Amino acid sequence: MKPRFKNINKISNEKLKRKVYSEDNLQKALVEITKDMSKKLAAKTFQVPRSTIQFSLKIPGHGSKPGPPTILNNEEEEALVNWIKIISRKGFRKRKEELIKILLRTEKNGLNYFKQTSYINFPYT
Known part of the structure; x- marks a missing residue:
């Protein structure tokens, strides 16, 4: 009998968990990376996801809010x-x-x- 796999296309009721980190820690990590610290070590030291650090280095001026910018203030x-x-x-x-x-x-x-x-x-x- 073949093993059954879970349907990966099934929509889950669980919310995606976002990692919480401060913008200040991200900036500190970016500064240390420019001073020759590795991305992995900076991510562990400042508790910021490594993928976030990589994205911030790749696209420096990107805002932190998800979604399109607002039209009205x-x-x-x-x-x-x-x-x-x-x-x-x-x-x-x-x-x-x-x-x-x-x-x-x-x-x-x-x-x-x-x-x-x-x-x-x-x-x-």
Whole structure:
């Protein structure tokens, strides 16, 4: 009888565990590597994954956050959320598609209504 292997394509309910390390330790490891310390020893000494060190050396300016960069900054996003809450209280509920059209229209016209946090300056209220 042949041994049965687990289906490697089966989706697991377990979350992937990410190793936790500080950005400061990564920078210290990179400095020591430039001073002729091996990558493996730096990874053990500063408790940073060796693959992370290799990636940081290969692509130096890469950000640490996964995913694409955000379009709106925190202030603009907070202003947009407040505006959505205010217009929905007034009875003008917007769907996701309508909000995307409004944002694209303001960006296309070069208007930036997110600089000021006042909801009065938002379009289409």
